Amino acid sequence: TQLLEQSPQFLSIQEGENLTVYCNSSSVFSSLQWYRQEPGEGPVLLVTVVTGGEVKKLKRLTFQFGDARKDSSLHITAAQPGDTGLYLCAGAWRGDSNYQLIWGAGTKLIIKP
Amino acid sequence: NAGVTQTPKFRVLKTGQSMTLLCAQDMNHEYMYWYRQDPGMGLRLIHYSVGEGTTAKGEVPDGYNVSRLKKQNFLLGLESAAPSQTSVYFCASRASTGTVSNQPQHFGDGTRLSIL
Numbered sequence: 741t742q743l744l745e746q747s748p749q750f751l752s753i754q755e756g757e758n759l760t761v762y763c764n765s766s767s768v769f770s771s772l773q774w775y776r777q778e779p780g781e782g783p784v785l786l787v788t789v790v791t792g793g794e795v796k797k798l799k800r801l802t803f804q805f806g807d808a809r810k811d812s813s814l815h816i817t818a819a820q821p822g823d824t825g826l827y828l829c830a831g832a833w834r835g836d837s838n839y840q841l842i843w844g845a846g847t848k849l850i851i852k853p
Numbered sequence: 854n855a856g857v858t859q860t861p862k863f864r865v866l867k868t869g870q871s872m873t874l875l876c877a878q879d880m881n882h883e884y885m886y887w888y889r890q891d892p893g894m895g896l897r898l899i900h901y902s903v904g905e906g907t908t909a910k911g912e913v914p915d916g917y918n919v920s921r922l923k924k925q926n927f928l929l930g931l932e933s934a935a936p937s938q939t940s941v942y943f944c945a946s947r948a949s950t951g952t953v954s955n956q957p958q959h960f961g962d963g964t965r966l967s968i969l
Contacts (some may be wrong), residue, residue: 770955777908781898788955790955828895834954
């Protein structure tokens, strides 16, 4: 069974602070996807990282894929209330004959104004 | 831009009742998935399909059945609902072209199901 541990599970901080969310596994993934989910909606893709050591930036969000492609992090600089939501990481892993996504449990992020 | 549409959005059932959740996508995607989402447990794969007429079991298939008679539709059935099946159910689809492992999954807005 493939596992993807995501931490922290819950984070509540003040507007303007920085934060980092982590996803860790003992398995090697072909790629790692980060999604954001708002209440009452399905997850929406933010970014996909593919290469070990890859760094991608999306405005104030920085995503990094570990060198060994077993872990990833999401760093938010100067968090804003609009960043509030559930952040999910998902690793692409080749199962029996198809690629499956292995999901982390999610980080519920609340940014207080 | 409909994308992935799930019906119904909410449903309350009594233990032992049956129902079918419908997922429809208009993106011509080959792959479709049914997940359940419970607090603190992320998304767990119930069943998936790699094309019309095919289905396969995921991580938590017991108590559920699926059918993919048309490419655009993926149905999830509960034959005899149990309180443990109270959850939020999400359908997703993805393309099979390009680099498969990089393809995002596109989700519907979920069905909130309560079993009393």
